[in-house]
Amino acid sequence: MDFDEWKPIYFQILDDFGFSIERDRLAASILSGLLEEHKDRALGSPEELGSMIKDMDVLVCGNAPCLTDDIRTHDVEKYTVIAADGATERLLDHGIVPHIIVTDLDGNVQKEIDACRRGAIVVIHAHGDNIEAVKRYLSSFSKIIGTIQAEPLKNVYNFGGFTDGDRCVFLAHEFGALNITLAGFDFDDPDVSLMKKKKLKWAKELIGIILDK
Numbered sequence: 001m002d003f004d005e006w007k008p009i010y011f012q013i014l015d016d017f018g019f020s021i022e023r024d025r026l027a028a029s030i031l032s033g034l035l036e037e038h039k040d041r042a043l044g045s046p047e048e049l050g051s052m053i054k055d056m057d058v059l060v061c062g063n064a065p066c067l068t069d070d071i072r073t074h075d076v077e078k079y080t081v082i083a084a085d086g087a088t089e090r091l092l093d094h095g096i097v098p099h100i101i102v103t104d105l106d107g108n109v110q111k112e113i114d115a116c117r118r119g120a121i122v123v124i125h126a127h128g129d130n131i132e133a134v135k136r137y138l139s140s141f142s143k144i145i146g147t148i149q150a151e152p153l154k155n156v157y158n159f160g161g162f163t164d165g166d167r168c169v170f171l172a173h174e175f176g177a178l179n180i181t182l183a184g185f186d187f188d189d190p191d192v193s194l195m196k197k198k199k200l201k202w203a204k205e206l207i208g209i210i211l212d213k
């Protein structure tokens with residue numbers, strides 16, 4: 001999704017959560033600068049992402065409790081697997097190294113670093129509330145694609161999307177996935193915090209926009 005299409009949705013999200021666009025822009029410029037510093041070592045290529053997604057069947061894994069049951073119903077080998085943040089650890093526990101990890105670094109980052117050492121590409125999302133995590137962990141990763149939710153800048157992309165899970169779906173769509181299959185998504189999970197519930201409502205709506213396209 002290009003930024004003009006994303007912008008009105010983003011403004012609704014800022015309003016709904018009371019997030020600061022200035023903080024998001026600061027986060028974007030910090031990630032942009034860090035990736036410039038690390039570009040010879042750690043800048044991943046969108047072409048590599050594209051080669052893993054284009055015309056492929058993509059399995060997007062969210063971190064709902066149903067993930068374990070859901071992956072049993074799929075022949076995971078057939079897919080390009082994209083893990084949303086905490087789903088990475090769950091997949092590793094099942095012997096699956098995701099091809100791509102989409103994260104804002106608020107889960108078990110060490111597991112994500114481990115998966116990247118085993119070949120995963122990491123899509124690191126910077127926003128107004130994770131600046132310290134971005135600064136702390138960036139140097140532990142290689143093959144990084146940077147994303148942000150305000151205006152795109154050098155080295156940082158905005159493919160659209162908000163939560164880690166729906167950003168996986170936007171990414172898969174942006175890079176031309178043949179099919180997008182969801183595993184580990186339960187938008188009505190009763191065992192989540194109020195904040196998570198609100199984020200899942202947005203995730204459901206945003207995924208709906210892409211899957212209806």
Ligand SMILES: Nc1ncnc2c1ncn2[C@@H]1O[C@H](COP(=O)(O)OP(=O)(O)OP(=O)(O)O)[C@@H](O)[C@H]1O
Binds near residue numbers: 062063104107166185
């Ligand atoms: N029932 C669920 N509980 C948690 N995550 C879910 C659920 N259903 C779908 N998801 C998706 O899985 C993604 C990864 O979940 P995780 O528990 O790692 O959350 P998170 O890193 O705190 O999410 P975020 O940073 O996006 O708020 C979420 O971003 C969400 O889109």
Ligand SMILES: Nc1nc2c(c(=O)[nH]1)N=C(CO)CN2
Binds near residue numbers: 129162164199
């Ligand atoms: N400013 C801000 N932006 C976000 C946040 C958040 O907590 N704060 N959480 C996200 C993932 O759910 C995505 N974007």
Ligand SMILES: [Mg+2]
Binds near residue numbers: 086104106
């Ligand atoms: Mg997260």
